[in-house]
Amino acid sequence: MELIKPGLGLLFWMTVTFSIVLWLLSKYAWKPILKSIREREDSINNALNAADDARKQMDALKSDNEKLLAEARKERDRLLKEASEMKDSIIAQAKKSADDEARRLIANANDAIEKAKLNAMNELKSQVAVLSVDMAEKILRKKMDDRNQQEAFVNENLKSITLN
Amino acid sequence: MRSNKKKIISILIPSFLLFFYVAFAGVKMANASTPDHAESNHDTTSHHDVSNLAEQNTHVEQTEEKIDAGKLIMEHIADAYDWHIATIGHTHLSIPLPVILKDVKGFHIFLSSKFEHGHATIHGYKLEHGKIVALNSDGSINEHAEFMDFSITKNVASMFIAVAFLLWIMFSVAGHYKRNNNKAPKGLHNAIETLIIFIRDEVAKPSIGHKYEKFMPFLLTLFFFIFINNLFGLVPFFPGGANVTGNIAVTLVLAMFTFIITTINGNKSYWGHIFAPPGVPKALWILLIPIEIIGMFNKPIVLMIRLFANITAGHIILLGFFSLIFIFGAANQYLGLGVSVLSVAFTTFMSFLELLVAFLQAYVFTLLSSLYFGSAIEEHHHNDSH
Numbered sequence: 394m395e396l397i398k399p400g401l402g403l404l405f406w407m408t409v410t411f412s413i414v415l416w417l418l419s420k421y422a423w424k425p426i427l428k429s430i431r432e433r434e435d436s437i438n439n440a441l442n443a444a445d446d447a448r449k450q451m452d453a454l455k456s457d458n459e460k461l462l463a464e465a466r467k468e469r470d471r472l473l474k475e476a477s478e479m480k481d482s483i484i485a486q487a488k489k490s491a492d493d494e495a496r497r498l499i500a501n502a503n504d505a506i507e508k509a510k511l512n513a514m515n516e517l518k519s520q521v522a523v524l525s526v527d528m529a530e531k532i533l534r535k536k537m538d539d540r541n542q543q544e545a546f547v548n549e550n551l552k553s554i555t556l557n
Numbered sequence: 558m559r560s561n562k563k564k565i566i567s568i569l570i571p572s573f574l575l576f577f578y579v580a581f582a583g584v585k586m587a588n589a590s591t592p593d594h595a596e597s598n599h600d601t602t603s604h605h606d607v608s609n610l611a612e613q614n615t616h617v618e619q620t621e622e623k624i625d626a627g628k629l630i631m632e633h634i635a636d637a638y639d640w641h642i643a644t645i646g647h648t649h650l651s652i653p654l655p656v657i658l659k660d661v662k663g664f665h666i667f668l669s670s671k672f673e674h675g676h677a678t679i680h681g682y683k684l685e686h687g688k689i690v691a692l693n694s695d696g697s698i699n700e701h702a703e704f705m706d707f708s709i710t711k712n713v714a715s716m717f718i719a720v721a722f723l724l725w726i727m728f729s730v731a732g733h734y735k736r737n738n739n740k741a742p743k744g745l746h747n748a749i750e751t752l753i754i755f756i757r758d759e760v761a762k763p764s765i766g767h768k769y770e771k772f773m774p775f776l777l778t779l780f781f782f783i784f785i786n787n788l789f790g791l792v793p794f795f796p797g798g799a800n801v802t803g804n805i806a807v808t809l810v811l812a813m814f815t816f817i818i819t820t821i822n823g824n825k826s827y828w829g830h831i832f833a834p835p836g837v838p839k840a841l842w843i844l845l846i847p848i849e850i851i852g853m854f855n856k857p858i859v860l861m862i863r864l865f866a867n868i869t870a871g872h873i874i875l876l877g878f879f880s881l882i883f884i885f886g887a888a889n890q891y892l893g894l895g896v897s898v899l900s901v902a903f904t905t906f907m908s909f910l911e912l913l914v915a916f917l918q919a920y921v922f923t924l925l926s927s928l929y930f931g932s933a934i935e936e937h938h939h940n941d942s943h
Contacts, residue, residue: 419774419778426730
């Protein structure tokens with residue numbers, strides 16, 4: 394049958410044409426196209442990988458930041474604690490030294506009072522002695538005219554002295 | 558720029574169809590004489606077939622000319638020495654194509670119009686029922702004349718146009734890649750890239766394996782060559798309409814390329830499977846080796862016949878539906894009109910189906926070729942595979 398009998402001319406032209414097309418397209422179309430497609434795919438893959446890496450780095454950075462922040466927070470807490478301790482100790486020390494000072498002042502004051510009191514007592518004693526002697530002198534001058542009276546007086550004084 | 562181009566195309570195509578319609582209708586009305594046969598120029602989508610029906614049918618009834626649908630269809634799907642575009646009245650509007658004959662006297666190159674449709678003899682050759690035959694000196698046909706026919710026939714010319722189109726598309730796409738390296742593709746560039754990646758990832762990689770790159774240029778050329786020619790075959794008027802991929806010579810050459818590449822690339826294991834089937838008792842080799850050898854040739858033959866039969870069948874179905882109009886129209890003008898509605902509906906449906914087939918057959922041919930390449934370069938470990 395005519396339909397399934399390949400014609401020589403068509404066979405010839407088809408072989409020639411297809412060979413030329415195959416050669417032309419391979420050289421000038423498929424090679425650059427496939428190369429570009431592969432390059433683009435590579436570049437897309439690289440970009441995706443880079444984005445992934447960047448994300449990982451960001452995550453690492455973030456966790457680093459958090460670590461730093463936590464450390465800073467800890468440091469701050471420690472500093473605050475130290476400061477408050479220092480404050481307490483300073484206050485306590487101040488209180489203690491104030492107490493000591495006050496005690497010392499009071500003691501000093503007490504000492505001074507004691508001393509003043511002693512001095513006053515001594516002064517009083519000597520004053521009283523002087524006054525007594527003066528008084529005794531006056532009395533003596535007045536009473537020593539009478540003998541009896543003298544004796545009586547001396548005896549009385551003696552008695553009192555003994556009692557003392 | 559792009560949208561302008563689209564606009565121009567969207568205006569051009571309908572106006573082209575309208576021109577055809579007007580030309581047809583005008584000539585038919587003015588010329589009451591007999592059209593020698595109702596070559597309907599196989600337009601599946603335009604309207605003039607249907608619209609001119611009544612007039613054509615009138616002529617048919619007047620002259621009582623029989624429409625031979627079988628002859629019409631066979632004439633269409635066979636090759637021809639001129640490119641018939643339309644028949645208007647008595648005038649055949651066709652493009653003459655160069656005839657190239659080689660015999661003992663050398664090459665004879667002339668235009669097919671010199672045959673005057675079989676009426677004239679040139680260099681001792683004559684066109685007889687669409688075939689070139691050599692004549693004896695007394696004018697009788699010489700059956701034993703030895704000459705070779707390298708004519709640029711309708712199929713060759715259509716193939717040239719399709720190939721020029723294919724090269725133009727692919728070079729422009731390749732140029733696009735060179736200019737916009739590593740940028741996102743768009744438009745035609747994107748459509749072609751999708752197909753290229755489809756062939757690479759869905760056809761070549763799974764069936765050939767990691768050595769697929771070596772076969773990519775052939776597979777891509779094969780796919781786009783078949784696809785473009787299939788699509789051109791579906792265009793009902795010039796520059797389409799020829800039955801290139803439905804011609805056995807074309808599919809034979811394509812299958813030969815696949816066969817040769819498979820054979821060249823066959824490795825030790827491939828030939829081993831044919832001439833020393835592993836894991837089989839030697840006594841059975843006498844049976845198996847011929848089967849394997851037949852199988853080796855069977856593969857490309859199946860490729861050849863599948864593409865040829867599918868495309869030819871598609872063309873026959875489309876033409877058959879159109880012939881129905883004229884067969885029924887010859888019986889009754891109004892019956893013909895009624896059938897034409899159904900025919901056009903069916904043909905439209907079939908045309909869509911043929912678009913699918915155009916892609917599918919290109920895909921199947923490429924897929925099977927790549928499977929054969931895969932089997933030729935596959936590294937078998939005999940202990941595992943049997």
